Amino acid sequence: TCGICVEKCPFDAIEIINLPSELTEDPVHRYGENAFSLYGLPVPEPGKVTGILGPNGIGKSTAVRALAEEIVPNLGDYSQEPNWDAVLDRYRGTELQNYIKRLTEGDMAVAKKPQYVDQIPKQFDGKTRDLLERTDERGELDYLVDELSIRPVMDQDIDSISGGELQRVALAATLARDADFYFLDEITPYLDIGQRVKAARLIQELAEDDEADRSMLVVEHDLAILDLLADSLHVAYGEPGAFGVVTDPKSVRNGINEYLKGYLTNENMRIRPNAITFEEHAPRETTARDVLVEYPDLKQSYGEGEFSLEVEGGTIRQSEVLGIVGPNGIGKSTLAQMFTGSVAPDEGDLDFRLDISYKPQYIEIDQPMRVDTFLSSITDDFGSSYWNTEVAQPLQLNRIMEQQLTDLSGGERQRVAIAACLSKDADLYLLDEPSAHLDVEQRVQATTAIRRYAENHDATVMVIDHDIYMIDLLADRLMVFDGEPAEHGHASQPQEMRAGMNDFLADLDITFRRDERTGRPRINKPDSQLDRQQKKQGEYYYAP
Numbered sequence: 001t002c003g004i005c006v007e008k009c010p011f012d013a014i015e016i017i018n019l020p021s022e023l024t025e026d027p028v029h030r031y032g033e034n035a036f037s038l039y040g041l042p043v044p045e046p047g048k049v050t051g052i053l054g055p056n057g058i059g060k061s062t063a064v065r066a067l068a069e070e071i072v073p074n075l076g077d078y079s080q081e082p083n084w085d086a087v088l089d090r091y092r093g094t095e096l097q098n099y100i101k102r103l104t105e106g107d108m109a110v111a112k113k114p115q116y117v118d119q120i121p122k123q124f125d126g127k128t129r130d131l132l133e134r135t136d137e138r139g140e141l142d143y144l145v146d147e148l149s150i151r152p153v154m155d156q157d158i159d160s161i162s163g164g165e166l167q168r169v170a171l172a173a174t175l176a177r178d179a180d181f182y183f184l185d186e187i188t189p190y191l192d193i194g195q196r197v198k199a200a201r202l203i204q205e206l207a208e209d210d211e212a213d214r215s216m217l218v219v220e221h222d223l224a225i226l227d228l229l230a231d232s233l234h235v236a237y238g239e240p241g242a243f244g245v246v247t248d249p250k251s252v253r254n255g256i257n258e259y260l261k262g263y264l265t266n267e268n269m270r271i272r273p274n275a276i277t278f279e280e281h282a283p284r285e286t287t288a289r290d291v292l293v294e295y296p297d298l299k300q301s302y303g304e305g306e307f308s309l310e311v312e313g314g315t316i317r318q319s320e321v322l323g324i325v326g327p328n329g330i331g332k333s334t335l336a337q338m339f340t341g342s343v344a345p346d347e348g349d350l351d352f353r354l355d356i357s358y359k360p361q362y363i364e365i366d367q368p369m370r371v372d373t374f375l376s377s378i379t380d381d382f383g384s385s386y387w388n389t390e391v392a393q394p395l396q397l398n399r400i401m402e403q404q405l406t407d408l409s410g411g412e413r414q415r416v417a418i419a420a421c422l423s424k425d426a427d428l429y430l431l432d433e434p435s436a437h438l439d440v441e442q443r444v445q446a447t448t449a450i451r452r453y454a455e456n457h458d459a460t461v462m463v464i465d466h467d468i469y470m471i472d473l474l475a476d477r478l479m480v481f482d483g484e485p486a487e488h489g490h491a492s493q494p495q496e497m498r499a500g501m502n503d504f505l506a507d508l509d510i511t512f513r514r515d516e517r518t519g520r521p522r523i524n525k526p527d528s529q530l531d532r533q534q535k536k537q538g539e540y541y542y543a544p
């Protein structure tokens, strides 16, 4: 047993070697006998953005439902009707006392942005404008609509707009409200980096409005954005589905550093056996590897002058991981489709005979079939100890092997699709947005799996993604897209990381510095001394 459940753990939870002190106390909430238990609550702070960092299924939404008065925490005793007086007693003298007091006095207006924006069209029938106008409680809607570039879809039906547009509409709808406590459950899905940074700035702006004393609580799995956005950070850890612990607040810098290290200092808790580390300096000019493929200049356009793409011819080297970055709607997926042969370029011939294993951005694995049946139909290695260590374990597939493909959540489908892609025998592996729908721990594990797979198989990999930490950890070289989204796109030749990052980030007007202790990249405050200095030197990522 893990020491929490009285009987044998129904979840096959990990062994906890040193039980953190939180867990010897009663939980904040327990859903029932042998059901999920939550330990600890985040503390919303007026005028501040508080972040929560941790995997899914660990109780983040449960904590927020308590803070939004949607459930009354039962303090572990699920046999009796819970009441707020008991909760108030428990938190007397702590930082949460004031918050809970105001909440129970009905003096706390709450606005929430849901995690799964794809559900919105199922709940709302109408045009973007109709949805947004009902939320305009502060008279700031026009501003938000412009800042988030929603104007072009204002008169479209909600069920006809893209995921990235839905996400921005959901953000605008939440931030337009006049609330005391805002809860944003993930802000980055479907957004490109420019849009992520914009969303982060709008949230900070709202928190910084001195007169209103608003508290913002944000769950986010993109570490670069979380780092930029939050003023303080709770790390959440435990065993998804079984129990979760929300730590006391840490500084954002320490919280992320400890998370990456896999060890929480104050809690004396190891949350991962291995540390995640970044290379502080640009990788040396990669030594001339063999050429896997050379491709010519390519051109492609859709419709009559709707969208056109120009690709500079270049080389992909044997055994490299090539990162591909650029805004949404700029032609990244189109390039992937030209490589796999499903889109024939208008100009330029791609007549290489390569076996390409492709994970598309929008995953279609909807056969009525179990996960294990599906994966064993792809590779004979299925079930071998080698495949288990390299693929199944890091992608956390064991728990979902017996489920039907049609029943999987977004994150589960993504992991199965990554596994299927890597399990094929191919010359080139092409993954379009592998981080989508994954929580922070799954991203870290998926990155390790892809990287290790490339190294052990001398495999060549191309990865399109918007998560800069994932790209940094994965890529040897970069291909950068620029242009005007939905109008015209341009793809550079694959470049060395330094040159590629400089190109990409100059376009976005964002610079990164390095964390002194861990070397991980951190976004500079715009117009800070470092930001100005690095821009002058043209070093946007690997500061000299």
Ligand code: ADP
Binding pocket: 031, 035, 036, 055, 056, 057, 058, 059, 060, 061, 062, 063, 240, 241, 242
């Ligand atoms: P997160 O937001 O971190 O993904 P949640 O708070 O949504 O986590 O869920 C934590 C755990 O609690 C999950 O295993 C979930 O299945 C369980 N859970 C959520 N709501 C209920 C409920 N009403 N009854 C029983 N279990 C629940």
Ligand code: ADP
Binding pocket: 302, 303, 306, 307, 326, 327, 328, 329, 330, 331, 332, 333, 334, 335, 485, 486, 487
């Ligand atoms: P990215 O992957 O960079 O987001 P895409 O390659 O998916 O960009 O799309 C680039 C542009 O081409 C977008 O404006 C998109 O709407 C358009 N587009 C993509 N596929 C098609 C298609 N099959 N027919 C018409 N337009 C398309």
Ligand code: MG
Binding pocket: 332, 333, 334, 361, 432
């Ligand atoms: Mg795409």
